[in-house]
Amino acid sequence: MVRILSFGTSLTDRWHMRALHEKNLRTFLADVICWNLRGSIGFQLFRLVLLGCMGMGVYAYSFQARYGLSVTGMNDIVSWGFYISNFTFLVGVAAAAVMLILPAYVFHDPDFHRVVIIGEGVAVGALVMCLSFILVDLGGPLQAWHLIPVIGIFNFPSSILAWDVVVLNGYLLLNALVPAYILYSHYRGRPADERKYRPFVFLSIFWAFSIHMVTAFLYQGLPARPFWNNPLMGPRFLASAFAAGPALITLILAIIHSATTYSIDRSVFSKLRLIIVISAIINLIMLFSEVFKEFYFPTHHSSSAMYLFFGMDGHNSLVPWIWTSVGVNVLATLVLAFNPGKSNPKVLLPACLFLFVAIWMEKGIGLIVPGLIPSPLGEVVDYLPTWVELSVTLGIFALGITIVTWLIRAALIIEQEYVGY
Known part of the structure; x- marks a missing residue:
């Protein structure tokens, strides 16, 4: 496998030369950029x-900005x-970082x-x-004016979406500044002062729960949408987040372990698997509780669930989608919990991948679209994303992967070369 990190003699020599001079923020940023501009041929192709x-996403978004949301599959009924859908799911992925922050910084x-x-x-x-998906869902860049406090009509604190923007930006700031300070301290060859970053760690733990709860309130607070107006919405958001997020982190750690010189202890994977299993089981229990509530004694409030699981008036595009999601979710959870070879990477990693995809299917389109169907007037339509939505989404995912790659690459080099792991 191609190694995406290469800690050769030139990097070591450069570190010794840098040691002769005072390291500062300018050299830190310069080195981070330099490290990420180099790499193997495989990494450059990636x-x-x-x-x-x-680039494809930018082109598709320019097309959307020119012609409006009419080029998407959304309409007067399915306005989200x-x-x-991807925004909702990714909020959970972001919140799941607390499953590493809590044991690492608090319990050492x-x-x-x-x-x-x-x-x-x-x-x-x-x-x-997440923030990119909010931006593109507005239709055009000018609408983002109202997401800026003071300058635009932010509607804070009356708007739950305004609260969501606040907590997402706050959590982004915390997750960027705390590791940046730690890495910068290590880069300069000295330990990070816990007194400076520990209060922000505790704040980020609280903030991690708040970003997903506020996102849940965004849907839960709509009484005209009975599919979302559910007291289990917030807790199930957290349970699914703490299953899907660590599953993704497990996959990333496995790639790092196999493709770089930064070794990951097997105990990390075992602990993450335990977190995933517990969260996935709780998520399934809540899912089955919701299914029982909807179908044991169906009312007109069960119409959205009926449309999702069985179709309605000939509209059944989401039926195979949701049943596939539930089936894969159950299967992956059983494999992670009871399979004798669950700690074997050949079993663990595919199970994590399938669980991640299953929760994305159920928590994304499987949650958002049915909540809008049927409309308050009883209208039923099918929704399918257009090439514009798919291309913009692909571009945003590529942006996120690029950011993660840059951050992790710099972090691994600093931790391995400067701290001596």
Whole structure:
């Protein structure tokens, strides 16, 4: 496998030369950029693919900005589609970083302490994607004016969406500044002062729960949408987040372990698997509780669930989608919980991948679109994303992956070369 990091003699020599001079913020930023502009041919090709995807996304968004949201699959009934579906899911991925932050910084777990920076990097990338999906869902860039406090009509605190923008930006700031300070301290060859960053760690733990709860309130507070007006919405958001997020982090750690010289202890994967299993089981229990409530004694409030699971008036585009999601979710959870070879990477990693995809399917389109169907007037339509939505989404995902790659690459080099792991 191509190694995406190469710590050769030139890098070591450069570090010794740098040691002769005072390291500062300028040299720190310069080195981070330099490290990320170098790499193997495989890594350069990977980066070119991401740039191509981002270019496709920019082109599609320019098309959308010119002609408006009419070029998407959304309409008067389904006013939230693929963009908000991915936004909702990625908020959970970002919040899941707390599953590493809590044991690493609060309980001083040595295994998680080695990888917590990676989790925070994933959170930063996920948050940038979340905010990007909000931006593109507005239709055009000028509408973003109202997302800026003081300048625009922010509607704070009356608007739950305004609260969501505040907590997302706050969590992004916390997850960027805390690891940046730690890495900068390590870069300068000295330990980070816990007194300076520990209060922000505790704040970020509280903030991690708040970003997903506020996002849940965004849907839960709509009484005209009974599919969302559910007291389990917030807790299930957290449970699914703490299953899907660590599953993704597990996959990323496995790639780092196999493709770089930064080794990840097997105990990290075992602990993450335990977190994933517990969260996935709780998520399934809540899902089955909701299914029982909807179908044991169906009322007109069960119409959205009926449309999702069985179709309605000949409209059944989401039926195979949701049943596939539930089936894969159950299967992956059973494999992670009871399979004798669950700690084997050949079993663990595919199970994490399938669980991640299953939750994305169920928590994305499987949650957002049915909540809008049927309309308050009883209208039923099918929703399918257009090439514009798919291209913009691909571009945003490429942007997020690029950010995560840059952050993790710099973090691994600093931790390995400067700290001596």
